[in-house]
Amino acid sequence: MNVPSFPFLGFAVLGAILYNLLPAGILRRGLLLLINLIFLSTFVHGWQQALPYAGFLLTGFLGTRLLMAQGPRWRLPVLIAVILFAFFWLKRYTFIPAAINLPFLYTTVGLSYVFFRVLHLIIDAGQGQIKERISPLDYLNYTLNFTALVSGPIQFYQDYREQERNGEKVDLFAAGWAAERIIVGMFKVAIVSTLLMQGQKAAIADLAVASTFPMRVLYCALIGAIYPLFLYANFSGYTDFVIGCARLFRIRLPENFHHPFIAENFIAFWSRWHITLSNWLKVYVYTPFLMTAMRRIPSPAIEPYLAVAAYFVTFFLVGAWHGQTSMFLFFGVLQGGGVAMNKLYQVAMTKRLSRKGYKQLSAEPWYRVFCRALTFTWFAFTLLWFWSTWGQLGQFIQQAGWPAVACGWVLVLLVAMPALSLLRAVQGPIEARKVDPAAVPASRYWRTALSTAMLIILIGTTVLLNGPAPDVVYKTF
Amino acid sequence: MQDIYDKLTEILQDVFDDDEIVASPELAAADVDGWDSLAHVRFILAIERGFGVKFSAAEASAFANVGELANGIAAKRSA
Known part of the structure; x- marks a missing residue:
């Protein structure tokens, strides 16, 4: 079952009605487990395909229960190693010898996200951060939560459990809020991201036949700049949709995006893009890495450079997690390198200008416009290793030539300056909550009209095209 | 509890190099200039040394404000 899609929505709404009719407690939680298992079963063809997945979940559960009992400290690193190995093995990472791979097809849908939840537990x-015993029912409902199974967001167990116990009732207002998120999400995925993807494909095709230098520059810029917009519409649309669906089950999933393209540096960008992934890695990689390093090397002069190293490792993992090929490893190097360079630059500028001087520079309007555009351009550049292949990259360079490629990126930077300033002018007041709730764009009448228009376009397009539901890029991770 | 807040004020002023900061339950990272992820770890390690307690990385990341941090310190001291 595709997410987002009308069949999934029907399934979720029907499940939510039954869920809300039942009294809180074992019956409701039992129904949720049934819904989660039915959804998972739509990806499984034959019981054998589910065995590795079940084994991974069972290992996680037994490990969690074992660690909650008193015992020696070596159990934690051993169990972390077991979970890491099981994940890499089941996902068939290239550094795992092919000889030990399982010799049959099996499902891995959402395994990357289940892995983050299990490792967190x-x-x-x-x-000692989990105070109460986790029952098999709670464990399975948390790890297999059908609304967030395919591509997240990654919710921490404590937050999930609190929501499940004391989640807000679904009244008319909550249902309206959920419906709006669902429609906006589906519209972003089915219409906006589809159009953007078609635009990028057209630019790729046009580059192959472009005869003049300015046209080659333009197509290079379009190929590079459209993809981040597509990915944002696609992934944030999926997230809007599942957040809306989960709200119908009284669960508030964490947000995954927060106006990422108005970020003014790459470190800030990652606190606005795929927030739950970067937050997870901040808690379980960056902070322990930095705490351990600073305890061992207690030198104030070295500390900023330890943070640079911690940033590199953390965001290299963010990139490398996305896939098993050398493209994704390089994507990880560019993410880690980007945030590490960003931190080094901050350290150097603070030394050179003093903290106050650097803060003053960072507040200069021209500087903010430039940094915002540079952040977007760098992210778009790194994404080349996310969506293409080495062969395809070589082909682009051959078709366009190095000068056109370089000028294309300069063009992206130049256009991003006014475009993102405009975006900042619109999103800034919304972010700072300075928009009057009574103002027309924020009023519920306007939002209802907009959502209705989106729904009509969505249904019209779906019926007219009669094609399969559009895919979500992160489904494959 | 007041002794915890007094000591936290001292540590905050030292870590962030600002004599104006006063520890209060609502004080959060967004209210203090320069409180980024590196400064946060620096602050947590200074607390560990100052109070003779130890935090895991998950605990260190979970505090939303100084009030929660003070409660965490009090709980660890009484354990």
Whole structure:
């Protein structure tokens, strides 16, 4: 079952009605487990295909329970290693010898996200952060939560459990809020991201036949700049949709995006893009890495450089997690390198200008416009290793020539300056909550009209095209 | 509890190099200039040394404000 799609929406709404009719407690939680398992079963063809997945979940559960009991400290690193190995093995990472791969097809849908949840439980249980015993029912409902199974967002167990116990009732207002998120999400995925993807494909085709230098520059710029917009519409649309669906089950999933393209540096960008992934890695990689390093090397002069190293490792993992090929490893190097360079630059500028001087520079309008555009351009550049292949990159360079490629990126930077300033002018007041709730764009009448228009376009397009539901890029991770 | 807040004020002023900061339950990272992820770890390690307690990375990341941090310190001291 595709997410987002009308069949999934029907399934979720029907499930939510039954869920809300039942009294809180074992019956409701039992129904949720049934819904989660039915959804998972739509990806499984034959019981054998589900066995590795079940084994991974069982290992995580037994590990969590074992760590919650008193015992020696070595159990935590051993269990972390077991979970890491099981994940890499099941996902068939290239550094795992092919000889030990399972010789049959099996489902791995959402396994990357289940992995983050299981590892979080293992670490927190080992560090005494989970106070109450986790039942098999709660464990399965948390790890297999059908609204967030395919591509997240990654919710921490404590937050999930609190929501499940004391989640807000679904009244008319909540249902309206959920419907709006669902429609906006589906519209972003089915219409906006589809159009953007078609635009990028057209630019790629046009580059192959472009005869003049300015046209080659233009197509290079379009190929590079459209993809981040497509990915944002696609992934944030999916997130809007599942947040809306989860709200019908009284669960508020964490947000994954927060106006990422108005970020003024690459470190800030990653606190606005795929927020739950970067937050997870901040808690379980960046902070422990930095705390351990600073405890071992207690030198104030070295500390900023330890942070640079911690940033590199953390965001290299963010990139490398996306896939098993050398393209994704390089994507990880560019993410880690980007945030590490960003931190080094901050350290150097603070030394050179003093903290106050650097803060003053960072507040200059021209500087903010430039940094915002540079952040977008760098992210768009790194995404080349996310969506293409080495062969395809070589082909683009051959078709366009190095000068046109370089000028294309300069063009992206130049256009991003006014375009993102305009975006900042619109989104800034919304972010700062300075928009009057009574103003027309924020009023519920306007929002209802807009959502209705989106729904009509969505249904019209779906019926007219009669094609399969559009895919979500992160489904494959 | 007041002794915890007094000591936290001292540590905050030292870590952020600002004599104006006063620890209060609502004080959060967004209210203090320069409180980024590196400064946060620096602050947590200074607390560990100052109070003779130890935090896991998950605990260190979970505090939303100084009030929660003070409660965490009090709980660790009484354990």
